[in-house]
Amino acid sequence: MKLxxxxxxxxxxxxxxxxxxxxxxxxxxxxxxSYFGWGHYLAYALSLTIVTVLLxxxxxxxxxxxxxxxxxSAWRQAVSQVVxxxxxxxxxxxxxxxxxxxxxxxxxxxxxxxxxxxxxLYHYWIYPERASEAGGVESDAVDGGQ
Numbered sequence: 001m002k003l004x005x006x007x008x009x010x011x012x013x014x015x016x017x018x019x020x021x022x023x024x025x026x027x028x029x030x031x032x033x034s035y036f037g038w039g040h041y042l043a044y045a046l047s048l049t050i051v052t053v054l055l056x057x058x059x060x061x062x063x064x065x066x067x068x069x070x071x072x073s074a075w076r077q078a079v080s081q082v083v084x085x086x087x088x089x090x091x092x093x094x095x096x097x098x099x100x101x102x103x104x105x106x107x108x109x110x111x112x113x114x115x116x117x118x119x120x121l122y123h124y125w126i127y128p129e130r131a132s133e134a135g136g137v138e139s140d141a142v143d144g145g146q
Contacts, residue, residue, distance in 0.1 A: 010064055010123055017058040018115050025051040025111065026104040033103070040096050044107075045089065052085050064127040076126040084118050 025047050032043035056077070088110055095106045 007123065011119065013062050013064075014059070014115070014119050014122070017055055017062065018111065021051050021055045021058075022108045022111050024054065026107050029103065029107060040103075041093055044092055044096070048085060048089055048092075052081060056081065059122060064122055073126050076121075080118065080121045080126055084114055084121075088114050 028047035028050055029043050032038045032046055033040060036043075038046075060077075091110045091113075092107055095110070096103050099106065
């Protein structure tokens with residue numbers, strides 16, 4: 001596995017989006033659960049759904065910017081989102097039910113845990129780098145190899 005410049009650019013934007021999504025996710029959860037009084041399951045389901053949509057847009061438009069048409073990777077994106085959101089929801093709701101009072105810390109820890117898996121999916125499967133005709137590596141990132 002060769003670590004290329006596009007890899008590090010993607011990693012930077014993925015981490016930046018991840019940090020922002022943790023902040024948004026924990027605050028939305030707190031708003032829905034503490035302020036509106038919704039149960040843990042509903043509050044986290046809505047929070048996670050909103051953050052997943054925002055993070056998808058971030059990754060598609062910023063972190064893994066591509067010159068390929070959306071439809072080329074749509075099914076991979078859908079599979080990745082379903083698996084990651086399902087795993088995230090299951091882990092958070094289980095841990096919040098077992099460990100009370102640390103909701104924000106649990107949400108952040110689960111998102112970081114899933115991020116390792118998710119970055120691999122994004123970089124190597126959903127928006128993979130392609131071998132160029134000259135024999136080098138060409139990134140899907142529009143500005144990544146320049």
